[in-house]
Amino acid sequence: MATTTAERPARSTPAFAPDLVYFEPDALEYPKGRRIYDWAKSEGLEIRMTTSHNRITNLPGDTELEKYRMAKRTLVVGIRKTLDFDQSKPSAEYAIPIATGCMGHCHYCYLQTTLGAKPYIRVYVNTGDILKRAKQYIEQRAPDITRFEAACTSDPVGLEHISGSLKEYIEFMAEEPLGRLRFVTKYHHVEPLLDAKHGGHTRFRFSVNADYVIKHFEPATSTFAERIEAAGKVARAGYPLGFIIAPIIWHDGWEQGYAELLEKLQVSLPPEASEDLTFEMIQHRFTKTAKRVIEQRYPKTKLEMDEEKRKYKWGRWGQGKYVYPDERAAVLREFITERIFERFPQAKIEYFT
Numbered sequence: 647m648a649t650t651t652a653e654r655p656a657r658s659t660p661a662f663a664p665d666l667v668y669f670e671p672d673a674l675e676y677p678k679g680r681r682i683y684d685w686a687k688s689e690g691l692e693i694r695m696t697t698s699h700n701r702i703t704n705l706p707g708d709t710e711l712e713k714y715r716m717a718k719r720t721l722v723v724g725i726r727k728t729l730d731f732d733q734s735k736p737s738a739e740y741a742i743p744i745a746t747g748c749m750g751h752c753h754y755c756y757l758q759t760t761l762g763a764k765p766y767i768r769v770y771v772n773t774g775d776i777l778k779r780a781k782q783y784i785e786q787r788a789p790d791i792t793r794f795e796a797a798c799t800s801d802p803v804g805l806e807h808i809s810g811s812l813k814e815y816i817e818f819m820a821e822e823p824l825g826r827l828r829f830v831t832k833y834h835h836v837e838p839l840l841d842a843k844h845g846g847h848t849r850f851r852f853s854v855n856a857d858y859v860i861k862h863f864e865p866a867t868s869t870f871a872e873r874i875e876a877a878g879k880v881a882r883a884g885y886p887l888g889f890i891i892a893p894i895i896w897h898d899g900w901e902q903g904y905a906e907l908l909e910k911l912q913v914s915l916p917p918e919a920s921e922d923l924t925f926e927m928i929q930h931r932f933t934k935t936a937k938r939v940i941e942q943r944y945p946k947t948k949l950e951m952d953e954e955k956r957k958y959k960w961g962r963w964g965q966g967k968y969v970y971p972d973e974r975a976a977v978l979r980e981f982i983t984e985r986i987f988e989r990f991p992q993a994k995i996e997y998f999t
């Protein structure tokens with residue numbers, strides 16, 4: 647029997663499968679490296695070797711744009727050498743390395759500039775060394791709690807079916823009375839994490855936004871409906887849950903867009919979700935470099951990056967960024983804060999920046 651469009655199940659966003667996988671030879675000495683190698687082979691993926699995960703050249707493609715698209719479909723498996731963690735304000739004390747690069751194509755993503763000419767996806771096999779270092783950071787700050795952000799340079803949930811690293815970090819942190827893990831995702835592939843022993847020490851956050859933003863600026867990520875369904879599963883698995891509304895973008899109809907977002911969250915989430923729920927809000931910002939890169943990589947983007955309409959905020963390293971003028975930022979913050987408390991009176995708002 648023919649089905650109508652309404653009856654047809656929505657297409658599910660597939661888990662990431664790279665076109666090309668590079669390995670550093672030493673990575674194969676680690677069980678994780680070996681496992682990923684066997685997986686890549688069984689999937690029939692093209693495998694190449696590289697001397698360093700920081701030097702991948704000769705990606706296929708005739709133009710810069712083609713090479714960029716290919717890089718987003720290239721996985722590099724290597725050893726993390728730098729074991730000093732960066733700071734990660736305001737969401738945590740430290741950024742814990744887990745992966746670098748992402749298969750998503752969010753136009754506004756700051757990785758466009760921070761990863762520069764290396765947009766390919768790197769996963770690290772020496773997670774034992776990384777966790778050992780995390781333990782030292784925790785001990786240094788004792789008796790204070792130390793929070794680690796695992797999504798500063800990637801979307802680790804979208805890579806979990808390949809690396810399995812997030813589960814390791816979650817279970818490590820469960821055993822650390824003073825350690826906490828947090829990460830954010832736009833992917834719904836949460837299954838491998840639902841049975842992890844998290845001990846309530848990991849806050850699992852989803853990035854959400856108004857329809858307009860998801861539709862125009864977040865290609866190659868899971869749909870809103872998929873993310874919310876996954877958030878329900880995560881809440882039922884007992885994880886503390888959070889939402890990051892970012893980037894908050896001023897657009898025609900933004901009030902309706904953000905009001906509907908909060909309404910949809912309230913209607914779709916199970917009661918467990920409200921028990922320990924946080925929200926973080928980040929307004930859209932861009933640097934001059936980001937604007938130039940985004941316009942090259944997504945030439946048709948509707949992303950508004952008009953310096954005249956923004957306020958210039960000086961940055962710590964000299965590179966300032968453009969944010970909304972104070973008045974606009976205040977209106978956005980107040981409106982969305984009110985909608986959050988209307989729908990989730992128990993929730994905690996961690997910050998607006």
Ligand code: SF4
Nearest residue numbers: 748750751752755832
């Ligand atoms: S999913 Fe996150 S990390 Fe990946 S491209 Fe989008 S914003 Fe960037």
